[in-house]
Amino acid sequence: MSVGGVDLHVRADGPVDGPTLLMLHGFGASTAWFDQVVARLPEFRIIRVDLLGHGGSERPTSGYDPESQGRLYSRLLSELDLTDVTVVGHSMGSLFGVATAEHSTRITRLVLIGEGPDTSTGTLPAGEWIIHIPWIGPILQHHGPAFVTSRVVRRAFAPGFDMTTAFANPGQGLDDARSLNHPAFTQSMKQRQAWTRQRGLDARLANLGLPALVIFGREDRFYNVDAALARYRAVQTITTTALEHVGHTPIIEAPDRVADLLREFLDRGDTAGNE
Template sequence: MSVDGIDLHVRADGPVDGPALLMLHGFGASTAWFDQVVARLPEYRSIRLDLLGHGGSARPASGYDPDSQGRLYARLLSERDLNDVTVVGHSMGSLFGVATAEHSTRITRLVLMGEGPDTSTGTLPPGEWVIHTRWIGPMVQQYGPAFATRRVVRRAFAPGFDMATAFANPSQGLRDARSLNHPAFTQSMRQRQAWTRRLGLDGRLDNLALPTLVIFGREDRFYNVDASLARYRAVRTITTTVLEHVGHSPMIEAPDRVADLIRQFVSTG
């Protein structure tokens, strides 16, 4: 669908009168990363979309900062006339979910997975700086060795996780990572850092005062879990949950548990 003249690939599942979920995937991912959780929440109206610059959505030269994307997804909720919406965000999608809540009164609660309050509690893959290099970066991202891209995707899961169970399409992770356009890669990373430096997600959630559930896998390889949780737990409206033997992508690694947590949180949160 077109939102403010920008094409977004949007998928809706479940009954039209079911409780609304807005699902925002992480960096270099797609709507497919929520397949397993959506299948376990058939009573919900699950709205998921490919983030700007990803998958089947538009790939403009700019507009990847959190505020611009927050306004865009807030407009999507308005055009779909969705109310009492629960945001379900993963990784960077959590950040955009918070930005959307700052621009929309239609959101009443948030579920955030695998995202620290700011980049001070996170780590990037070795050599990530190469992707930001002019000329070289786009070539490496789009046409670099598949094994190197798969290794980065693999970091989104706990050591020992069976990647054969992650997606219906075994090449999904590689395809999603390569579908990301280069402006989205460089701008999202840099502007995200600047946005959270002004005020971290913990501070923004404190200002929003919306019930929020933060989920981390104990074996997350992108964030220091304890440091992230310490800051989130200082905010009165945030509840935290840690899943043992799970990495950065709980909705794929532990879909039954995540579906149960979402269902319980929406009904009582």
Template sequence: MYFREDGNPQGKPIVLVHGFACSLHWYDRVVPRLADDYRVIRVDLNGHGLTGGDQGLDPQDQTHSLAAVLDELDLTDAMVVGHSYGTDTALGVGAISARVSEIVIMSQSPDYSLAKLPRGHSLVGLPMVPQLVHHLTPDWVVWRVLRGGFRPGFDIGSGFDDPRQPLHDRAVMSRGMYRAVAQTRDLELRAEPLDARVYGIDKPVLAIHGRHDQFFDCEASITRYRAAGATVRVIENAGHTPNVETPDEVAALLREFLIAPRPL
């Protein structure tokens, strides 16, 4: 699993995990806002970015791969932040690794019952469909789907050093990720929704949502996470991707959560 380190080598570790069809570049604007005080580590999940490959794509496999990175780096007292598909990995590694002290989940409903995903999304898990989607979908269609992940009117390209970064990340993603997110993950969330995992974990959890998330029901999600015991924060001017749209607010919320008093 490819990873990148920035910031203060002596600082508390913050591990940033991206979502489906993304890469560590989706935190490019967040890192400089944390690097003065914290040791910031970003990963490319299996099947994504410079990690690549077609193995270890399901949420549980991603969790064990990330746990191995934490072991390799010998981290202690680490905060793990997961965005969208990466929330499963953040909660998973928090549950199995004593190296994790806080967990942040961002822009993910507890299960797909609260999803507002593009029509027919489940079909991409069928044989041969991912190859057709990857090879035949023109860029303008990809941009149209991507816009659903941001607040209305946000210039997606402005959130990246390379305005075409989202297209590059999708192009190099393993085709097997479609099945992992549309089928395997759906079954796992049905068996154990993320709010049930939050309730069952003995570590502080922060849930961040953008008010204008067009992929998941924000209000219903925050209600369920709050009931499960998570601290909940809503970014009013963000959509599904606050780490790209509102990096100042995301960094400020992470800092606030780290210094917040914990119940005895």
């Protein structure tokens, strides 16, 4: 689809009259990362988008900040004429989901999976700074040793998780990590930090006042789960849950549980709680 002059790869699954979910994947991923959850939610109308700079979407040189992306996906909802939408974001897709809700009245609930309220509750892979170096960074990202990129992708899962069960295409994780352009890589990381430093996701959700569900895996290797959950639990409208023996990517590591949690959240209405 062309949305405001930007080409986006959009996928729709499920009955047109089903409850609508907008799924936004994480950094260096694609719509394929939601495949297992989507297969377990056949009654929902699910819209998935390859984020700007990822997968089959356009790769411009700018526009990767949360504000710009929030306006972009808000416009997508308008173009599709969708209402009463629940946004499901994984990792960095959670930021863009919150930003979209700040620009659209079509969103009524939010689900954040594996994303802390700001970068103070998280850690980046060692050596990540190298990718930001002009000329050197793009070469390493697209042509560096596959085992290095695969190791970073592997960090998105709990230790011991069987990666052969993650994707239908065994090379999906590596392909997705290498697909985004260099501006998407560097700008997304830097502008994400600035945006959440201005106001964390916990404060933004409190300001929105919409029912929200936050899901973490206990073995997340990108975030201090206890610190992140403590921040979210302080907001009355947020329900939190932590899944044992699961890492940063519950949508692949525990798709049955995630599907159940989504159904429970939508059925429960506005009542918040914690597990």
